[in-house]
Amino acid sequence: MVVTRFAIHALLLAVLAAVSLFVLSGCNIASAVGYAVHPEPEFEAEYTLANVPTVIFIDDRRGVVNPTRLRRVIADEATAQLMEEGVISEGNMIAPRDAMVAARRSDRSDDVVPIAHIAELVGADQVIYVDVNQFALTFDGVTPDPTSIY
Numbered sequence: 001m002v003v004t005r006f007a008i009h010a011l012l013l014a015v016l017a018a019v020s021l022f023v024l025s026g027c028n029i030a031s032a033v034g035y036a037v038h039p040e041p042e043f044e045a046e047y048t049l050a051n052v053p054t055v056i057f058i059d060d061r062r063g064v065v066n067p068t069r070l071r072r073v074i075a076d077e078a079t080a081q082l083m084e085e086g087v088i089s090e091g092n093m094i095a096p097r098d099a100m101v102a103a104r105r106s107d108r109s110d111d112v113v114p115i116a117h118i119a120e121l122v123g124a125d126q127v128i129y130v131d132v133n134q135f136a137l138t139f140d141g142v143t144p145d146p147t148s149i150y
Helices: 005-037 069-084 096-106 117-122
Strands: 056-057 124-129
Touching: 056 069, 056 096, 056 117, 069 096, 069 124, 096 117, 117 124
Parallel strands: 056 124
Antiparallel strands: none
């Protein structure tokens, strides 16, 4: 069997393409493994949440969170996590969507709606208020990179 120079080049090109695809697709796997190996750091809580009607309100007046639907996704995920960890019972968590709708209906361009008013509109005794200063998705869209300023 005679192997031509063209066949050798084609075989090397195919191997190079396969290795490149493997390496590129492995990035997402490496990200997940890296996140599992280095979990989020834990901090001492500054406040103790009461098990009373509670809503998470994400205030993004500057339009930093883009696309805007991510505000609801973030708030819903935080709500679910509080319930899963037993911090606040399911019956006491108010859907963040309700607070967002109440704020949108009450907000006027000149006047900022007080958080206490939003809480009153949705029946919350406790508001977890999030003021967004900065937001960015990670380069791969998979690896979480949360930061906060307080």
